[in-house]
Amino acid sequence: MHFLKALLVIAIGLSGGVVFAKETCSKQYIVGTNNYMPMYFRNPGGQAGGVDEDLISAIMARSHCGYNSRGMSRPMAVESLKRNQLDLILLVAENNIYSDGGADFIPLFRSVRELVVRKSKYKKGQTVADVFGNKKVIFGNLIGSRAVMTEPEYQMLLKDNRIIQVPDAVGVYSLIKKGRTDAVIATPLLNNYLVKDLKIENDVILVSDRNFTTSLGIYVSRQRVGQQDRARLEEVVRKMKKDGTIERIISKYLTQDQMSSVTFE
DSSP states (O other): OHHHHHOOEEEEOTTSSEEEOOSOOOOEEEEEEOSSTTTOEEOTTOOEESHHHHHHHHHHHHHTOEEEEEEOOHHHHHHHHHTTOOSEEEEEEOOHHHHTTTEEEEEEEEEEEEEEEEGGGOOTTOOHHHHHHOTTOOEEEETTOOTTSOHHHHHHHHHTTOEEEESSHHHHHHHHHTTSOSEEEEOHHHHHHHHHHTTOTTTEEEEEEEEEEEEEEEEEETTTSOHHHHHHHHHHHHHHHHTTHHHHHHHTSSOHHHHTTOBOO
């Protein structure tokens, strides 16, 4: 009996997936999330919400595991990962700062990148590359996040002294509102909310770059999460992609046009 309860993987299903024992998971995951809306927030009553919370609560419900989500900055999440204080980090773009910190990536979906640029600095028909090449355009950026900016683009902005980096996402977009920057490159998930929330939609234009996609997902600590638990998470995510659960969650936060540029790996 004890042997059976300890056995996590019990058979290979006809679909080719792994079938796990249907028992209550004893693990309580410590999850690092983003610390800004619409990704993650807590209401006055302390209840968590947002994209990250919607995703992790659905994943944990399927896994029959408990969890404790904590909003934090990117640098804090990386440091906590290195100190073995986190089991999971989400929702983040695939980036070696997390893999170097001791975690492996489970992809949830792919998204294009989207440029937010001041209308006065944009000419109709220009590409994202054109805007990056315009030495009069100053970019805002989130400290510790370059997932949707290539290394040559980032180095060019540094060299030209055309980048201002701040620790919070709202601060990045607020720089445009304050007139200190002209552009930010991010994913539609972030742009769709913050452009409206800061009421800058009349001052900027959104330019989708469908030639550039990035994978967004979950990083799993190698030290704190064993192979069987990771396999359980991977199988849960696979099923959620297949039955459309992840797509339904993401669609709550994107326009129909933006959803057309999202693919579920």
